[in-house]
Amino acid sequence: MGRSIVFASGKGGTGKTTTIANVGVALAQFGKEVIVIDADITMANLSLILGMEDIPITLHDVLSGEADLRDAVYEGPAGVKVIPGGLSLEKIKKVKNPEKLKELIREISSMADFVLIDAPAGLEMTSITALLIGKELILVTNPEISAITDSLKTKLVAEKLGTLPLGTVLNRVTNEKTELTREEIEAILEVPVLAVIPEDPEVKRASAYGIPLVIKNPTSPGAIAYKQLAAKLAGVRYAPPEPENPIKRVFKALFGGERR
Known part of the structure; x- marks a missing residue:
């Protein structure tokens, strides 16, 4: 039985989906069998970050009883398996029972070493359902007091549901004086900081191309942090x-090869 880990955040915009996409691909690069699930019923975009478009069958079809689970599993970058959410409003309306996710996770957990679940941000019913279906929790947050406060609420709810908080990922860290320190965040959340992802322009660039950062630019600071996690x-x-020598990088860009 594989590990089922929910990636959650107290509010939107923390970089949670980008984090789960890159960690999932990195685990696959390490030779692990990985399934990532977009459990954000209303704002699904995990498949876009992984460069997967025009998906015919999604998690929404499975939850509405219109498709079998295995028909909604696709192979993504580096061999990671993906169960995407749907972007269609009509499909969202057909999801009658989001708690059916619990049954699906039990079935999926026997298919992989890691099942990573992208939970909706906040504490709406769909978010709580996602927290309930994972055995372990990773909080993805920014080093700002409002984001940390929301993450604390999410952690407390998860604990009441019996989900084990593993720790937190600090995302988009710039080390400005206005940011909370790692030690302050660990004291507030009472969980360890598992990774610090620096603010990295390559993250946004990779997302625009629909290529996970750990593949597009594996030597960038963000990619290294994802791989370490x-x-x-x-x-x-x-x-x-x-890190690649800047002169070498210029020659590769100009001539498509290495300087001799």
Whole structure:
């Protein structure tokens, strides 16, 4: 039986979906069987970040009883398996019982080493359902007091539901004086900081191309941080690659190869 981990945030805009996409791909690169699920019933966009468009069968079809679970599993980058959410308003209306997710997760957990669940932001009913279906929780937040406060609420609800908080991922960190420190955040949330993802323009660029950062630019600071988190979850050693020489990078861009 694989581990089922919910990635959740107290509010939108923390970079949760980008985080789960890159961690999922990184785990697959480490040789793990991984399934990522877009459990955000109303604002599904995980498949877009993974570069998967025009998906015929989605989680919405499964929840509405119109499709079998295995028909909604697709292969994504690096071999990660993806169960995408739907973008159609009509399909959203057909989802009568989001709690059916619990049954699906039990079935899916036997198919992979890791099942990563992208939960809706906030604490609406669909968010709480997503928290309920995972055995473990990773909070994705920004180092701002409002985001940390919302994350604390999410953590407390998860604990009441019996979901184990593993820790938090600090995303879009700039180290400005207005940001809370790692130590302050750990004291407030009472969980360890598992990873610090720096503000990295390459993250936005990769998302625009629909290519996970760990594939598009594996030597960027953000990609290295995602890989380190995945290695920690998988229990494997990971040595970050050496940053590419700027002159070498210019020659590759100009001539399509290495300088000789």
